[in-house]
Amino acid sequence: MPPSNPLPPKENALFKRILRCYEHKQYKNGLKFAKQILSNPKFAEHGETLAMKGLTLNCLGRKDEAYEYVRRGLRNDLKSPVCWHVYGLLQRSDKKYDEAIKCYRNALKWEKENIQILRDLSLLQIQMRDLEGYKDTRYQLFMLRPTQRASWIGFAMSYHLLGDYEMANSILDAFRTNQMKGPYDYEHSELLLYQNMVLAESGQYERALQHLQKFQSQILDKLSIKETSGEYYLKLKRFKEAEAVYEDLLKRNPENVMYYQKLIEAKQLSDPDEKVAFFDVYKKEFPRAIAPRRLQLTEAPAAVFTRLVDEYLRHGLHKGIPPLFVDLRSLYADQSKADTIEKLVLQYVENLSKLGTFSSDPSEPKQPASALLWAYYYAAQHFDYKKDTDRALHYIDAAIEHTPTLIELFIVKGRIYKHAGDPVSAYQWLEEAQAMDTADRYVNSKCARYMLRAEHVKRAEDMCAKFTREGVPATENLNEMQCMWFQTEAAAAYQRLHQWGEALKKAHEVDRHFSEIMEDQFDFHSYCMRKMTLRSYVGLLRLEDVLRSHPFYFRCARVAIQVYLRLYAQPLQDVQQTTEPDTENLAPSELKKLRNKQRKAKRKAEQESALAAQVQVKREQHHKARQQQEQGDPEAPQLDELIPDKLARAEDPLEQAIKFLQPLRTLAADRIDTHLMAFEIYFRKEKPLLMLQSLKRAWRLDNTHHHLHDCLVRFRCWLDDAGDSLNASVAAVIAAETSQMFAGRSAVQMAEEFLAGPARKSQEGALWGARALRRLVPARTQEALRLATDLDSTQPTIQGCVEVLESLKDGDFGPCEKETEEYILACRAKFPYAIAFKPPAPAPADVPAPAQDAALQPKEIANNN
Template structure:
């Protein structure tokens, strides 16, 4: 008879029962081969024992036999649906596959049959945190604390759970109870110090400043809190919030420790009643005097001087900015313009800066035939020219900027910054090829400088020279990597992936562009998954304050500009392919690879084979390797991105990447335009009109919105079969607010053009709508010649090409006349020649190849 409470199908004789305990022991000790052997011994006699089947499946999964192991686990669960071991194992497998929702369901099932299993409860708590199920998390942490109140981490885990769920009062109560019962805390205990700081943080968030200060001062005095800087920062911040007079002294103490921290100065001024973000004429002099005193006290600190420039105005600003500029130009600070650029929001300050630098330059200049005065500093002269070039380029006067840079280069032809900024000016002026060429010149001045090589590669990508860029990046990536691109993707280089994806898109290679955008999305998935380990680690190690910051950061992860940009562009590609499936035709993958990539692939295969051979020689008997539950990166079966572009459910994939942006980037009008484009094709009319409403609230005059409003109205009126009555009523009501029935789409378009006749992007939008409504091509073409604007000229060229306008070349010529420095409007043959000139072989390029093997 089996023991009471154990189902007959699960019961094992004593010998097999002992063997099963050994299986568990071997798994925990990672003696997987022995565990597998023991499991097979049980299954010979009891082939339908669910728990043994699950354990065997788990071991096989660790040994790399994932599919076979998963099937055994599923079989084991079906055979014993009331075993907490089976459900726990199934949850482990699902967690390893990053399927957190299903894993939590399995853990919940396991807890039904073993409510007090500590391992399952802890794992369930981590999954609930990962999925942001904070109410369930509080309940789970309560159970853990009830079962093991002697474990300090269970108290902190419950406090954190309450904090995450928004119940700060309960978090405070738990921390107070914990501090009352904790005994025998050693001196300088880092963990207890972190707990106390966390307690003070909770009190601060609750607004209980007096209690927070009392707790802080008591534990600082007893040295229970050992982070002295944190003590000072907490104290200064809480005193300021409480409106205490001691706040000023607290902030001053922090400034004395770090005189270049802007936040400390802001806190100090705030304690004196000055809000630097809302400065008034009444308190401006008071703030400037304080900053002046600090600059006298800390003569090497730049923060008080720079903050004074933000707050000063008029003659006082001119008085302060001149010595600030002179000192940094004399020292040769390349980032000076970047430092002062935020001041250009004020035309008055911008003009004062220009006057100061121009006056300084005039004292440094002298005729070429006249020797330099003894006190003239050639370094200051060069950096003054450099600064003014940046100044004029920022204002859009690119010709003047290039003249100044050429003068500086003639004086000092060995300064990389001059060529780098000339490249930037040319890029802004619409000459990506000249920009790439000049960035290459900068790179050749220091061939081992990774920054210069990286910038040169980036500018080649901007010029559409993907192969040339990859060759440059290959100088510094791993030599045994599959390719430089692959290595940079492994390193999660968002800037590289974004630039290459954009370059591929400009070159018309939709497949590779989508592949790179998809790689960016996967990196953010990894960022999201990486937090899982911290749910247990941070509570166990008491690093709670930084953990709370991590959770807040993860909650806004997909608001990152790289994700927003890639999601919008990927959805546009998917919509284009949905509209025209011919775009997904397969290119020749071999021809897309550069010679550098082909060479790198061969090297990578050789290196991988060599590593495997060396591993076998070093340990020929190694057969018990734990390959782990984590999903290993799959082999790239789609090197050219064709399968991704030709994949099914194009619109559903677009919905998936755009979904996070409805909350993470809801103030971006382009997000709602992209959501509309997908929704209207999925025939989700109410969702489409809601997206238009959001876009209208953000920017009612948006040209892209104008195009979509007309598009929706035409689609809606042409529907032969409307959706359900409620959906139709809601949709009709919403669209009437945006485009009333009494106004025809033709009149609506004409009114829009009249209201925005000076905006080039609006003219283009109106032209696109006119063409859609059947307006004569000649009329559409004529309207576009009034829109010679740098931001829209290329888009107009593309539109003229799309409608096969015979006046496309005429428009290009007009653009060339207006944008003299631009090469974007050259004929295809001239463009090809300009592109070729960027990577043309020269002695310097030959030297780079010779040195490539020696550069690390």
């Protein structure tokens, strides 16, 4: 279609040069040519030239001017596909994909067969998962360019993603027979494997197997052929063929655990003795392989387990394999196997320390001196796992005395203290380990994590700074590298320190990382189609669809939601201006101390200000360098700076919490915490149907959960208070849907039945039930208090005791100072190493402790695992 407002030949030639300059990233030349056209009074308002000038300005970072010119050009020529296309490119650069799609559709109204617009539209549609629209666009591209490979592949993939496997396979077949000619290369091989994946996903395993066998000479990935055909044989219950395939695969890689499991399935072995005999065969065939020896221990019955694990432990201790305990830890689920291992390890320690051998047999050869060291090391981890802190420390101290230069010993000692409830001693031992090898990034990161668990955030940042870019603060560099383990731990640490703004800042940073990862997939839509990495591309799309189900997002979302709920209940007060202290009545010595303190505070403020200025300069330089490097892609939108104080003073904390909750309700619906957090938000917003929905989903997952019980009781009380004010239709729905959950019981009856049931035997259940009882019947406070603080009827943990202690201090059971002190003493006797139950250490009088390193409160060490 010709332009709606055509230019004369001279100006048209200049316009084409603008397009060429944009394609070659010569933006300044493009602006010069645009100026030549627009300086002519006849064409000063030429829409397409204005639009291209705006697009060029956008590439130079002048976004406001860019939008002004593009919108002006669009107003002057609403029928121009170029103007609409450019406006769509601008919207796409700002990640406003829905708006960009609208612009492209408007452009196609005036030029239906524009290849470039159709391609751009298809990229946005797959990015937004508009699969029906993507199919239609790919069909148009296919009809316009039937000889191009990308047209066929994109068209087939659109049907595959929609689940129409037969149509996708037909298109791929037609493409392969009509378009693909030899020689057969990697891309052709990948196409065949992708077609095979389509057949398998349609459930036609016989057909997929035949396809694989037919084209195996043209497929270069021979390992994939064998693994895939083995899977198909198992699906089709052709066990003999599957057996042959996996036996051949084991010869290629005898350490692959999956091959052994598949071979057992192919041989249809179910009896433990048969499985033990099966692994014996492969132990002889592959004498140096570890996998058959380790897998055999899982299946071995008690009669042969002692002999097998004895061999395995002796081999590991003789060789000095540090992760031996981690390797065997899964066996501890069987108590008899754990007892056997403990007996053997203690026997090794005794004999090695006295005789230098594993047993008392005089004919046994002497073991190297390191065998005793690794036996101590294993014993320490074993008793730490059993929560026997004293014995664990005894063995790790013996190991350190034996070889005081082994870093792993100090790491394990720190871990023992962490599990015992002393995060401060834990990170101090990790710090000592890090000092022994300052070039080890793993130990550095481990030490930083332990510091964050102990709320020493500044020290953790300094520790990480040893491996981050010089001249840039560690937090900036870690954020740039999307180091989410640090940010999630820091968010939890700030939450425990009641630094709400900083906690929210870290949570928002993690949330932005996930948004960036989702936006980064945009570059792969055309790349993967071009490079034919189609199986990986489909895997990428499916990963992105569930990206926010990742544990990192769940943790940061939980912190953010908990903080926003707390800020809703107790909003931050405006900070009062500090007044100048009265110095007239101070003694000279006190006045001197005050002046010194003021000078230190002033000096610190100046240093922080200078550092902030340096950070800003570095950040600007970095953004500028990255923009120059990318040269040509429209500048990404500048995100608002995350200011902790502003985040902590959000006007609508519940709405902010819902933003973090929404992805979890879709992608983490199998976790009960998701629905309990949803109830807490909607309970405060007084949305009865959404409360009901959250409770129903949680009930389906675990109807005995202690927090769910509390939510049900509160919902029942809320309904009783609402009474007739509730809409009749809403009340009818709630009555019908809660009939099973409430079972005609009042809130008090529900609380009493919960405490009479098995939930009372767990510490968490007793606490939640006692709190509900006390809230409903204040006269029974003493009974509720006894239930919550009972350490004999439950199996208490440090975490559980800390929660009870916090509940006592928060006044959930009224004034109970005496009971609180008694409870602290009882917990101290049960967990002597846990600092939550120790008196806070006095800070030095002349050195004010920084906020991050303040004396730890019980709540601050609640999460030590």
